[in-house]
Every structure is written in C-alpha cells, then in structure tokens.
Amino acid sequence: MKELEIRKYYKKKINELKNHNKLYFEKSSPKISDGQYDKTKQEILDLEKKYSFLKSDSSPSTTLGYTPSKNFVKSKHRVKMLSLSNAFDIADLKNFEKKIFNYLNDKINVEYSVEPKIDGISASLTYKNGFFVTGTSRGDGTTGEEITENLKTISDIPHKIINKDFPKDIDIRGEVFIKKSDFNKLKNDFANPRNAASGSLRQKNPAETKKIPLNFIAYTYGYFEMDKIKRQSDFLNSLKKWGFKTNQYNKVLKTIEDLENFHKKFEHDRFDLEYDVDGLVYKINSLELQKRLGFTANSPRWAIAHKFSADSAYSQITDINIQVGRTGALTPVARIKPVNIGGVVVSNATLHNEDEIIRKDIRIGDTVKVERAGDVIPHVILVDLKKRDKKSKKFLFPKNCPSCGSETIKEFNKITKKYDAVRRCINEGYDCEKTSIEKIKHFISKEALNIDGLGKKVVEKFWDLKLIRFPYDIFNLDYIQISKLEGWGDLSVSNLKYSIDKSKKVSFDRFLYSIGIRHIGIENAKLLAEYTKSITNFLNFVKNEKLNEFLNIDGIGETQINSLKKFFENKSNYIIIEKLSSLLNIQDLKINKDGKLLNNTFMFTGKLTNMSRAEAKSLIEENSGSVVSSVNKKLKYLIIGEKPTTRKVQQAKELGIKILSQKEWLNLLD
Numbered sequence: 291m292k293e294l295e296i297r298k299y300y301k302k303k304i305n306e307l308k309n310h311n312k313l314y315f316e317k318s319s320p321k322i323s324d325g326q327y328d329k330t331k332q333e334i335l336d337l338e339k340k341y342s343f344l345k346s347d348s349s350p351s352t353t354l355g356y357t358p359s360k361n362f363v364k365s366k367h368r369v370k371m372l373s374l375s376n377a378f379d380i381a382d383l384k385n386f387e388k389k390i391f392n393y394l395n396d397k398i399n400v401e402y403s404v405e406p407k408i409d410g411i412s413a414s415l416t417y418k419n420g421f422f423v424t425g426t427s428r429g430d431g432t433t434g435e436e437i438t439e440n441l442k443t444i445s446d447i448p449h450k451i452i453n454k455d456f457p458k459d460i461d462i463r464g465e466v467f468i469k470k471s472d473f474n475k476l477k478n479d480f481a482n483p484r485n486a487a488s489g490s491l492r493q494k495n496p497a498e499t500k501k502i503p504l505n506f507i508a509y510t511y512g513y514f515e516m517d518k519i520k521r522q523s524d525f526l527n528s529l530k531k532w533g534f535k536t537n538q539y540n541k542v543l544k545t546i547e548d549l550e551n552f553h554k555k556f557e558h559d560r561f562d563l564e565y566d567v568d569g570l571v572y573k574i575n576s577l578e579l580q581k582r583l584g585f586t587a588n589s590p591r592w593a594i595a596h597k598f599s600a601d602s603a604y605s606q607i608t609d610i611n612i613q614v615g616r617t618g619a620l621t622p623v624a625r626i627k628p629v630n631i632g633g634v635v636v637s638n639a640t641l642h643n644e645d646e647i648i649r650k651d652i653r654i655g656d657t658v659k660v661e662r663a664g665d666v667i668p669h670v671i672l673v674d675l676k677k678r679d680k681k682s683k684k685f686l687f688p689k690n691c692p693s694c695g696s697e698t699i700k701e702f703n704k705i706t707k708k709y710d711a712v713r714r715c716i717n718e719g720y721d722c723e724k725t726s727i728e729k730i731k732h733f734i735s736k737e738a739l740n741i742d743g744l745g746k747k748v749v750e751k752f753w754d755l756k757l758i759r760f761p762y763d764i765f766n767l768d769y770i771q772i773s774k775l776e777g778w779g780d781l782s783v784s785n786l787k788y789s790i791d792k793s794k795k796v797s798f799d800r801f802l803y804s805i806g807i808r809h810i811g812i813e814n815a816k817l818l819a820e821y822t823k824s825i826t827n828f829l830n831f832v833k834n835e836k837l838n839e840f841l842n843i844d845g846i847g848e849t850q851i852n853s854l855k856k857f858f859e860n861k862s863n864y865i866i867i868e869k870l871s872s873l874l875n876i877q878d879l880k881i882n883k884d885g886k887l888l889n890n891t892f893m894f895t896g897k898l899t900n901m902s903r904a905e906a907k908s909l910i911e912e913n914s915g916s917v918v919s920s921v922n923k924k925l926k927y928l929i930i931g932e933k934p935t936t937r938k939v940q941q942a943k944e945l946g947i948k949i950l951s952q953k954e955w956l957n958l959l960d
C-alpha cells in the first residue's frame with residue numbers, strides 16, 4: 291500500500307472505532323461483538339506500530355483518559371454522578387450566591403465547605419454492611435464501568451469498615467489520582483497525572499493497576515439514607531473517622547471575599563502540593579439547604595467549582611540552564627517545579643535572553659508566574675518578590691558558550707543603535723556541539739528537508755552514538771548498525787531509509803533554507819533561489835565574492851548579506867554545502883527558455899513607477915531575460931526610472947548600451 295492509501299485506511303478504522311464507542315456508551319446499543327471491537331482496536335495499534343507517520347487524537351493509544359473501554363461491565367449508578375458548574379472569577383461567584391438567595395427567596399447566612407478539586411478520576415464505592423462490594427467509574431454520570439477489582443488495589447480504599455456509625459448501605463464518592471512524584475516516572479507515557487490515573491484504572495488486569503501507585507480521597511456520597519449528619523463538613527469528618535482519606539486542606543468559609551482570598555493563596559501555592567489541583571469546590575455546608583436547592587439538569591445548585599487559570603500558574607525555579615540554538619543564540623531556560631497548566635504539566639519555562647533575566651532580576655529559587663497560552667512556549671511573566679529568599683543571589687549569565695567554551699557576544703544593531711538582547715556564541719559553524727545538533731535538527735525539520743522518522747530525539751541519539759556530525763552524514767547512515775539499536779526494528783529502519791531517500795529530491799529554495807543560515811528564513815531563501823536559479827549559480831556568487839549583488843533583490847538587505855558573508859567566511863560551511871549538493875537532487879528553479887527577452891540582459895537604475903524591483907525582475911525572467919547588477923559589456927539595456935544614478939547612465943552611454951525608459955521597456959513586452 292502507498293502512504294496515502296495507508297493514511298486513508300487508518301482514518302477509516304479510527305472513525306469506525308469512534309462510531310462503535312458512541313453506539314456502546316452513548317446509545318447503549320452496540321452493533322458489533324466485543325471480540326470484533328477488540329480486533330478493530332488492535333488493528334489500529336498495529337498500524338501505528340508499523341507506520342510511524344500514523345497519528346490521531348482519537349487513537350486508542352492516546353485517548354486513555356476518555357475512550358470508554360469495553361473491558362468492563364457497565365453498571366448504573368443508584369444516584370447519578372453529576373458534574374459541577376464552573377466559576378472563573380469573583381463575578382461568577384457573586385452570581386452563584388445571588389442565584390441561591392433568589393431560589394431560597396431569603397438572604398441566609400451561608401457557610402461553605404471548601405475543598406480542593408483534585409484533578410483525577412472520580413469513582414463511586416458501594417459499601418454494604420461495612421463491606422466494599424462494588425466500585426464504579428463515573429462514565430457518563432448515569433452509567434459507569436464496574437472497576438471493583440482495580441479499585442481494590444488502592445490502599446487508601448478500605449475493604450471492610452467496622453465502625454458502628456458507618457451506614458449499612460452507602461456509596462462513598464471521591465477522586466482517584468496519582469501523585470506528581472509518581473507521575474514523573476510515567477511522564478513519557480501520559481500527558482498529565484489525570485491521564486495516567488485513568489490509564490491505570492482502566493487496565494484489564496488489576497495487577498497492572500497495582501503497578502501504578504494510585505491514591506483515593508473521599509469527598510461526597512451517592513446513595514445514602516441521611517440521618518444524624520447535618521453538614522458537609524461533618525460528613526467529611528465522618529469519612530475520616532470511618533477510615534477514608536480526606537483532603538487536609540478542606541475548610542469552612544463564610545463570605546465570597548473569604549473564598550476569593552483562599553482561592554488566590556491556594557492557586558499561588560499549589561505547585562508545592564503532592565498532587566494536581568485544578569480549582570476549589572465550594573459547597574453549601576448545610577445538607578438541609580442542599581436538599582432544598584436541589585439540582586439543575588447536570589449539576590447541583592448548591593455547589594460550584596472555582597477553577598484555577600488554565601493558562602498560567604505559579605511555581606518555583608529550581609535551576610536555570612543555558613541552551614544553545616542553531617545560530618549560536620544562548621537562551622536561558624528556567625527549570626521549575628512541575629505544575630499543571632490547563633492539562634499540560636510544565637516543568638520548563640523560557641527566560642528568552644540575558645536582558646530579560648536582568649530586567650526582571652530572575653533568580654534560582656524565585657517563585658514565578660508562568661504563562662502557557664496556546665502554542666506559545668511557557669515563559670516567566672513575573673517574579674513574586676515577597677517570596678524571595680533573602681540569601682538569594684543574582685543570576686550571572688555565562689560569558690562563554692556553555693557548549694564549546696567560545697567567546698560570546700552581543701551584537702550592535704546599527705539601525706536601532708542598541709546592543710542585541712541576545713548573547714551569541716561566536717562559533718557559527720559546526721565546531722560547537724550544541725549548535726551543530728540544532729543545525730541538524732533544523733535541516734531535517736518540516737519546512738526544510740522534512741525527514742519524517744528522523745525526529746529531534748533521534749538526531750540527539752544518533753549524535754550521542756557518533757552516527758552523525760554533519761547534515762551530509764544523514765545520507766550515509768549505517769542502517770545495519772541502526773537496526774541493532776534498542777527500539778529499532780527492521781520496519782522502523784526501512785521507514786527511516788524511505789523518508790531519507792525521499793528527502794533527497796528537494797527544491798533549491800527549500801535546500802537554501804535548510805542550511806540554516808541566520809536571517810535566511812523561508813521567504814528570503816525563496817528570494818535568493820529565484821535570483822540565482824540553481825545551487826551551482828548560488829555557489830558561484832559565493833566563490834566569486836559577489837554576494838553584494840543580492841542587494842538588488844527586493845527584500846534582501848545588508849543584514850542578510852552580512853549574515854551570508856559571515857556564514858561563508860567559515861570555509862567548512864562551504865564544503866558542507868558542496869558535499870550536500872553532490873548527495874542530493876537539488877531542483878533548479880525553472881527557467882523559461884522561449885520568452886521574448888531571451889538572451890537579453892537588463893539593469894535598473896532609479897525608482898520605477900507602479901512596480902517594485904522584484905516585480906520588474908520577475909517580469910523580465912518570466913520572459914526569459916535576465917537582470918544584472920553592474921554596467922558592463924554584457925549588459926544590453928539600462929532601464930531608467932525616477933532619479934537614476936548619473937554614474938551608471940554615463941557608463942552605459944560610454945559602452946554603447948541602449949538606454950530605455952520604463953515605458954519603452956514595457957513596450958518591448960507589449
């Protein structure tokens with residue numbers, strides 16, 4: 291099968307599985323047998339193993355958190371497991387309280403049971419005559435999965451309760467979760483502790499669940515004949531008495547202001563907790579009032595979850611490391627105590643550059659606010675000076691490259707008349723280890739050679755094994771040696787070989803970009819490629835020291851020219867490109883050979899009307915002409931715009947070169 295067909299087939303299978311999940315869990319009417327379901331699931335997993343390019347958010351390999359499993363028997367909850375409505379700010383809280391007063395038609399003195407909202411998986415445990423008889427996951431709130439045996443492996447869950455006050459028949463509900471320290475050992479397999487807890491609970495074999503240390507904290511009840519207990523806080527105390535773990539931070543508060551203050555403090559300190567908390571739950575403490583208030587369709591009127599920000603969190607800097615980028619830029623990165631920001635555990639935050647550290651006076655040990663919004667890399671937005679240790683010292687930015695020990699500099703920008711905020715290693719070639727690795731990672735990246743199967747991690751591994759030192763080594767890999775490495779099978783090696791071979795055919799502009807010359811991004815690479823047409827031509831410009839000619843290109847300025855010059859001053863860079871051009875099939879930009887202007891050379895001087903230089907140049911090239919940048923015998927026409935350079939016009943006249951106005955030139959083209 292071809293890649294496209296494989297992708298199509300895989301998508302079809304994923305959609306099939308999605309439909310069956312829906313039929314089973316939402317409609318309770320499965321159309322296939324469990325055996326057939328498992329077969330489809332296995333087929334998807336096998337395809338992913340075989341073809342590393344297959345990925346889907348709905349794959350059973352990634353959706354441990356929510357994909358309902360067919361490994362368990364379904365079980366209807368005696369009392370529905372509802373969810374909570376959310377509050378994000380004080381206005382939402384005031385509104386929540388106002389609605390309560392309106393509903394009760396009374397402005398009562400309320401008391402709230404305040405409980406940390408642990409970000410785990412809720413479970414309902416049925417106890418009859420003191421024995422834990424069935425345990426169920428939340429499922430869709432009405433029906434869950436019976437996971438009794440898995441829950442029994444959790445040491446926080448008592449199997450037998452002998453306390454005489456313990457109700458004869460009760461559902462105890464609470465959160466199953468994994469501690470951050472335990473998650474740390476599993477972080478390669480799951481995005482966050484919640485997914486890890488979910489994955490562990492859903493293991494078919496309880497022995498597997500036992501391998502991942504799960505915890506349980508109790509906070510409410512389902513089915514329960516209430517008698518003596520009058521308040522939620524009393525219920526929490528009873529839970530403790532009966533032998534359940536409850537949250538040590540549970541408390542009772544009275545006013546919205548108290549709630550807000552506690553929330554602020556908790557949000558600020560949560561990174562130091564042993565487990566992930568994504569907000570606080572406020573419940574009207576009186577069970578009688580709870581009963582009066584009742585429920586809306588999905589949630590109780592008497593409780594609300596006050597969420598923490600999903601795009602920022604406080605944490606503490608444990609260390610500051612300096613990373614070296616492909617252009618030698620030194621980027622400081624803060625290692626922080628892991629904190630869950632909107633479902634992603636963040637343990638690193640960029641500090642951008644040396645100036646940023648100085649401006650914010652960021653130090654190791656500081657408590658900082660970290661933002662992670664959208665796809666932006668997590669970064670430090672402020673330092674909480676109140677939390678700073680008096681003995682802390684300013685962070686000293688290294689003056690030498692931490693990778694190769696070379697001198698580092700801050701460049702002076704002639705335009706802004708300021709020193710650059712970024713400090714750089716002066717070693718822009720392949721003599722600096724970290725720079726080299728980053729250059730190779732850039733070379734294989736999506737916009738560059740786009741070598742699937744050779745990800746960043748693989749580059750690092752191959753570097754450590756000395757399999758690659760320069761980009762051209764990629765095309766001389768020892769596949770036999772690779773197939774013997776751990777984690778590499780015949781299939782993954784043949785996939786790698788396939789994508790490397792495929793990448794050999796590359797357009798000239800992409801190739802120019804892939805080299806990773808500073809200031810030569812995708813757009814500039816295109817401009818240079820359009821101007822020089824082929825790698826041979828381009829290298830001739832370099833060899834003949836004619837890089838200044840690129841100033842004729844609209845969009846290319848001194849910054850780019852200087853960067854190109856600096857790059858090629860290092861002779862090894864030139865050699866690397868030559869080697870690559872002999873190994874690769876670099877596609878020239880197509881030149882039209884039968885246009886009206888064939889064999890005619892042009893040059894411009896002065897400003898053109900209604901047309902940029904780039905457009906004028908393209909127009910000439912589309913008609914098979916060429917544009918040069920100096921007046922010499924090879925030049926056929928000098929095109930004069932507004933305010934031409936007198937010297938150029940003079941030279942042209944002396945050499946007998948035809949001089950055209952813009953209009954005359956356009957007439958040549960009709």
Ligand code: IVH
Nearest residue numbers: 372373374405406407408412509510571590
């Ligand atoms: S009470 C009807 N209390 O939050 C009230 N829930 O969206 C039901 N949670 O599924 C829940 N800590 O997984 C309650 N102290 C707490 C909680 C808590 C975490 C979770 C639970 C539930 C979700 C509600």
